[in-house]
Amino acid sequence: MYIEIKNLTKTIRGVTVLDHITMTLEGGHIYGLRGKNGSGKTMFMRALCGLILPTEGSICMDGKLLGRDMSFPESVGALIENPAFLGGYTGFDNLKLLASIKNEISDTDIRAAMTAVGLEPEDRRKYRKYSLGMKQRLGIACAVMEKPSLLLLDEPINALDEQGVKLIKKLILKMKAAGAIIIVACHDSGELEYLSDEIFLVAEGKIKKEERGDMG
Ligand SMILES: Nc1ncnc2c1ncn2[C@@H]1O[C@H](COP(=O)(O)OP(=O)(O)O)[C@@H](O)[C@H]1O
Ligand SMILES: [Mg+2]
Numbered sequence: 001m002y003i004e005i006k007n008l009t010k011t012i013r014g015v016t017v018l019d020h021i022t023m024t025l026e027g028g029h030i031y032g033l034r035g036k037n038g039s040g041k042t043m044f045m046r047a048l049c050g051l052i053l054p055t056e057g058s059i060c061m062d063g064k065l066l067g068r069d070m071s072f073p074e075s076v077g078a079l080i081e082n083p084a085f086l087g088g089y090t091g092f093d094n095l096k097l098l099a100s101i102k103n104e105i106s107d108t109d110i111r112a113a114m115t116a117v118g119l120e121p122e123d124r125r126k127y128r129k130y131s132l133g134m135k136q137r138l139g140i141a142c143a144v145m146e147k148p149s150l151l152l153l154d155e156p157i158n159a160l161d162e163q164g165v166k167l168i169k170k171l172i173l174k175m176k177a178a179g180a181i182i183i184v185a186c187h188d189s190g191e192l193e194y195l196s197d198e199i200f201l202v203a204e205g206k207i208k209k210e211e212r213g214d215m216g
Contacts, residue, residue: 001027001075001149001181007057008047010205017043019205020057025181027149030172032193033185034210035202041185044202045080045152048183049073061150077148079156083139087128091138092121095145105146113145114138116174118167132159140168144175151175151182157191165191 003025010018017040025031033041046052048059050072059066061073085094092110099105111121117137130138136159143151153172157165172195175182184192185202193199199210 001062001179003048003150003181004060005057006060008044008054008059009056010043010047010052011055017205018047018054021205021207022057023200023207023209025183027179027181028176029197030176030182030184030195032196032199033183033202033207034193034199035185035187037187039202040205040207041187041202042080042154043205044207045078045154045183045185048150048152049076049078049080051080073150075146075149076152077143077146077150078152078154079136079139079143080152080154083135083142085127085135085138085142088126090124090126091119091130091134091141092123094127094138095142098142099145102146109145109147110141113141116144116167116171117141118164133161133164136160137164140171144171147175147178147180149180151180153182153184155185155187157186168192169195 005021005023008018008021035041047054050066053067064070091114095110099110114121117140119134119137119141140156157168172182186192200207201210
Protein backbone atom coordinates (compact mmCIF):
# COMPACT_ATOMS: atom_id res chain seq x y z
CA MET A 1 0.00 0.00 0.00
CA TYR A 2 1.07 3.59 -0.51
CA ILE A 3 -0.43 6.89 0.52
CA GLU A 4 0.07 10.16 -1.28
CA ILE A 5 -0.78 13.26 0.67
CA LYS A 6 -0.83 16.48 -1.27
CA ASN A 7 -1.26 19.92 0.24
CA LEU A 8 -3.46 18.55 2.98
CA THR A 9 -4.97 21.50 4.80
CA LYS A 10 -7.69 21.62 7.43
CA THR A 11 -9.16 24.79 8.81
CA ILE A 12 -11.54 24.61 11.74
CA ARG A 13 -13.38 27.79 12.65
CA GLY A 14 -10.70 29.96 11.13
CA VAL A 15 -7.82 28.03 12.70
CA THR A 16 -5.49 26.14 10.37
CA VAL A 17 -4.84 22.87 12.19
CA LEU A 18 -3.22 21.11 9.22
CA ASP A 19 -1.20 23.32 6.94
CA HIS A 20 -0.31 22.23 3.40
CA ILE A 21 1.09 18.82 4.24
CA THR A 22 2.67 16.89 1.39
CA MET A 23 4.20 13.48 1.93
CA THR A 24 4.29 9.93 0.63
CA LEU A 25 3.97 6.89 2.87
CA GLU A 26 4.88 3.36 1.85
CA GLY A 27 3.97 -0.09 3.10
CA GLY A 28 6.50 -1.78 5.35
CA HIS A 29 7.56 1.49 6.91
CA ILE A 30 7.14 3.01 10.35
CA TYR A 31 6.69 6.76 10.52
CA GLY A 32 7.15 8.62 13.77
CA LEU A 33 5.35 11.89 14.44
CA ARG A 34 6.81 14.13 17.03
CA GLY A 35 5.42 17.44 18.19
CA LYS A 36 4.14 19.43 21.11
CA ASN A 37 0.61 19.19 22.40
CA GLY A 38 -1.73 20.95 20.02
CA SER A 39 0.67 20.75 17.07
CA GLY A 40 -1.70 18.66 14.94
CA LYS A 41 -0.66 15.01 15.37
CA THR A 42 -4.13 13.78 16.28
CA MET A 43 -5.78 15.89 13.56
CA PHE A 44 -3.42 14.38 11.00
CA MET A 45 -4.41 10.88 12.10
CA ARG A 46 -8.09 11.81 12.00
CA ALA A 47 -7.64 13.03 8.44
CA LEU A 48 -5.94 9.76 7.44
CA CYS A 49 -8.88 7.79 8.87
CA GLY A 50 -11.40 9.84 6.95
CA LEU A 51 -12.84 11.22 10.19
CA ILE A 52 -12.27 14.78 9.04
CA LEU A 53 -12.31 15.97 5.44
CA PRO A 54 -9.60 18.22 4.06
CA THR A 55 -10.47 21.86 3.51
CA GLU A 56 -7.91 21.76 0.74
CA GLY A 57 -5.61 19.13 -0.73
CA SER A 58 -5.98 15.37 -0.98
CA ILE A 59 -5.16 11.99 0.50
CA CYS A 60 -4.84 9.13 -1.99
CA MET A 61 -4.49 5.51 -0.93
CA ASP A 62 -3.41 3.12 -3.66
CA GLY A 63 -4.73 5.64 -6.16
CA LYS A 64 -8.11 6.06 -4.48
CA LEU A 65 -9.10 9.46 -3.20
CA LEU A 66 -10.25 9.51 0.40
CA GLY A 67 -13.60 11.27 0.71
CA ARG A 68 -14.48 10.68 -2.93
CA ASP A 69 -13.70 7.09 -3.93
CA MET A 70 -14.17 5.91 -0.36
CA SER A 71 -15.30 7.44 2.92
CA PHE A 72 -12.77 5.53 5.00
CA PRO A 73 -9.57 3.67 4.21
CA GLU A 74 -10.28 0.08 3.22
CA SER A 75 -8.05 -1.43 5.85
CA VAL A 76 -7.23 0.76 8.80
CA GLY A 77 -6.70 0.21 12.50
CA ALA A 78 -6.40 3.16 14.81
CA LEU A 79 -5.85 4.05 18.39
CA ILE A 80 -6.75 7.72 18.60
CA GLU A 81 -7.24 9.32 22.00
CA ASN A 82 -9.70 7.50 24.23
CA PRO A 83 -11.37 4.59 22.48
CA ALA A 84 -15.04 4.18 23.36
CA PHE A 85 -15.26 0.79 25.02
CA LEU A 86 -18.19 -0.32 27.13
CA GLY A 87 -17.57 -0.40 30.87
CA GLY A 88 -19.90 -3.32 31.54
CA TYR A 89 -18.20 -5.70 29.12
CA THR A 90 -14.96 -7.66 29.37
CA GLY A 91 -12.06 -6.77 27.08
CA PHE A 92 -12.76 -9.76 24.86
CA ASP A 93 -16.48 -8.97 24.60
CA ASN A 94 -15.73 -5.36 23.69
CA LEU A 95 -13.47 -6.50 20.85
CA LYS A 96 -15.97 -9.16 19.83
CA LEU A 97 -18.70 -6.53 19.61
CA LEU A 98 -16.56 -4.31 17.39
CA ALA A 99 -15.41 -7.29 15.32
CA SER A 100 -19.03 -8.24 14.65
CA ILE A 101 -19.45 -5.02 12.66
CA LYS A 102 -17.06 -6.51 10.16
CA ASN A 103 -17.43 -10.23 9.80
CA GLU A 104 -13.80 -10.81 8.92
CA ILE A 105 -12.34 -10.97 12.41
CA SER A 106 -12.42 -14.36 14.12
CA ASP A 107 -12.29 -15.10 17.84
CA THR A 108 -8.82 -16.48 17.20
CA ASP A 109 -7.74 -13.10 15.77
CA ILE A 110 -9.17 -11.33 18.83
CA ARG A 111 -7.39 -13.67 21.24
CA ALA A 112 -4.12 -13.32 19.33
CA ALA A 113 -4.37 -9.52 19.41
CA MET A 114 -5.08 -9.51 23.15
CA THR A 115 -2.23 -11.87 23.87
CA ALA A 116 0.12 -9.78 21.74
CA VAL A 117 -0.50 -6.74 23.96
CA GLY A 118 -0.24 -8.76 27.16
CA LEU A 119 -3.93 -9.09 28.01
CA GLU A 120 -5.47 -12.38 29.02
CA PRO A 121 -8.37 -13.13 26.63
CA GLU A 122 -10.17 -15.16 29.31
CA ASP A 123 -9.96 -12.38 31.90
CA ARG A 124 -13.54 -11.94 33.14
CA ARG A 125 -12.94 -8.46 34.59
CA LYS A 126 -15.13 -5.78 33.10
CA TYR A 127 -13.54 -2.91 31.17
CA ARG A 128 -14.48 -0.44 33.90
CA LYS A 129 -12.20 -2.34 36.28
CA TYR A 130 -9.26 -2.09 33.90
CA SER A 131 -6.24 -0.02 34.84
CA LEU A 132 -5.16 2.79 32.53
CA GLY A 133 -2.42 0.60 31.09
CA MET A 134 -4.85 -2.26 30.43
CA LYS A 135 -7.23 0.15 28.71
CA GLN A 136 -4.42 1.33 26.50
CA ARG A 137 -3.45 -2.25 25.70
CA LEU A 138 -7.03 -3.06 24.74
CA GLY A 139 -7.09 -0.02 22.46
CA ILE A 140 -3.97 -1.27 20.70
CA ALA A 141 -5.37 -4.81 20.44
CA CYS A 142 -8.47 -3.32 18.85
CA ALA A 143 -6.37 -1.39 16.33
CA VAL A 144 -4.38 -4.45 15.23
CA MET A 145 -6.90 -7.31 15.47
CA GLU A 146 -7.96 -6.92 11.86
CA LYS A 147 -4.34 -6.91 10.65
CA PRO A 148 -4.83 -3.58 8.91
CA SER A 149 -2.59 -2.30 6.14
CA LEU A 150 -2.68 1.16 7.73
CA LEU A 151 -2.06 1.33 11.46
CA LEU A 152 -2.37 4.64 13.31
CA LEU A 153 -1.19 4.77 16.88
CA ASP A 154 -1.65 8.07 18.66
CA GLU A 155 0.49 8.16 21.81
CA PRO A 156 0.22 4.39 22.25
CA ILE A 157 2.60 3.92 25.16
CA ASN A 158 1.78 6.79 27.53
CA ALA A 159 0.27 4.62 30.24
CA LEU A 160 2.36 1.51 29.66
CA ASP A 161 4.98 -0.05 31.86
CA GLU A 162 8.28 -1.33 30.54
CA GLN A 163 6.95 -4.78 29.71
CA GLY A 164 3.99 -3.23 27.89
CA VAL A 165 6.26 -0.99 25.84
CA LYS A 166 8.37 -3.99 24.89
CA LEU A 167 5.32 -5.92 23.67
CA ILE A 168 4.01 -2.99 21.65
CA LYS A 169 7.38 -2.49 19.98
CA LYS A 170 7.43 -6.16 19.02
CA LEU A 171 3.90 -5.91 17.69
CA ILE A 172 4.71 -2.83 15.61
CA LEU A 173 7.70 -4.59 14.06
CA LYS A 174 5.51 -7.58 13.23
CA MET A 175 2.99 -5.32 11.49
CA LYS A 176 5.84 -3.68 9.60
CA ALA A 177 7.10 -7.07 8.45
CA ALA A 178 3.57 -7.84 7.25
CA GLY A 179 3.83 -4.77 5.00
CA ALA A 180 1.66 -2.28 6.88
CA ILE A 181 2.10 1.47 6.97
CA ILE A 182 2.48 2.39 10.60
CA ILE A 183 2.25 5.90 11.96
CA VAL A 184 3.10 6.46 15.58
CA ALA A 185 2.72 9.77 17.38
CA CYS A 186 4.69 10.62 20.48
CA HIS A 187 4.56 13.99 22.20
CA ASP A 188 8.18 13.74 23.24
CA SER A 189 11.25 12.07 21.78
CA GLY A 190 9.66 8.90 22.95
CA GLU A 191 10.52 5.26 23.24
CA LEU A 192 9.23 4.40 19.81
CA GLU A 193 11.36 6.79 17.86
CA TYR A 194 14.16 4.36 17.28
CA LEU A 195 11.73 2.00 15.56
CA SER A 196 10.80 4.65 13.02
CA ASP A 197 12.16 4.59 9.51
CA GLU A 198 11.38 8.28 9.23
CA ILE A 199 10.58 10.87 11.83
CA PHE A 200 8.46 13.91 11.18
CA LEU A 201 8.29 17.00 13.27
CA VAL A 202 4.80 18.42 13.62
CA ALA A 203 4.51 22.10 14.49
CA GLU A 204 1.49 24.36 14.06
CA GLY A 205 -0.10 21.99 11.58
CA LYS A 206 2.99 21.73 9.41
CA ILE A 207 4.90 18.50 9.04
CA LYS A 208 8.58 18.42 8.25
CA LYS A 209 10.83 15.43 7.85
CA GLU A 210 13.50 15.32 10.48
CA GLU A 211 17.07 14.49 9.59
CA ARG A 212 18.14 11.45 11.53
CA GLY A 213 21.43 12.81 12.83
CA ASP A 214 22.63 10.53 15.61
CA MET A 215 19.30 8.85 16.20
CA GLY A 216 20.31 5.74 14.35
N1 LIG B 1 -12.49 19.23 18.11
C1 LIG B 1 -11.74 20.28 17.78
N2 LIG B 1 -12.28 21.39 17.22
C2 LIG B 1 -11.51 22.44 16.90
N3 LIG B 1 -10.18 22.47 17.06
C3 LIG B 1 -9.59 21.43 17.61
C4 LIG B 1 -10.32 20.26 18.00
N4 LIG B 1 -9.45 19.35 18.51
C5 LIG B 1 -8.23 19.92 18.43
N5 LIG B 1 -8.30 21.14 17.90
C6 LIG B 1 -7.18 22.06 17.62
O1 LIG B 1 -6.39 21.50 16.58
C7 LIG B 1 -5.02 21.77 16.80
C8 LIG B 1 -4.25 20.47 16.75
O2 LIG B 1 -4.67 19.63 17.81
P1 LIG B 1 -4.26 18.11 17.95
O3 LIG B 1 -4.19 17.52 16.61
O4 LIG B 1 -5.18 17.49 18.93
O5 LIG B 1 -2.79 18.24 18.55
P2 LIG B 1 -1.82 17.09 19.12
O6 LIG B 1 -2.46 15.77 18.89
O7 LIG B 1 -0.54 17.27 18.36
O8 LIG B 1 -1.63 17.39 20.56
C9 LIG B 1 -4.94 22.50 18.13
O9 LIG B 1 -4.84 23.87 17.85
C10 LIG B 1 -6.26 22.20 18.80
O10 LIG B 1 -6.65 23.26 19.63
MG1 LIG C 1 -2.95 14.34 20.19
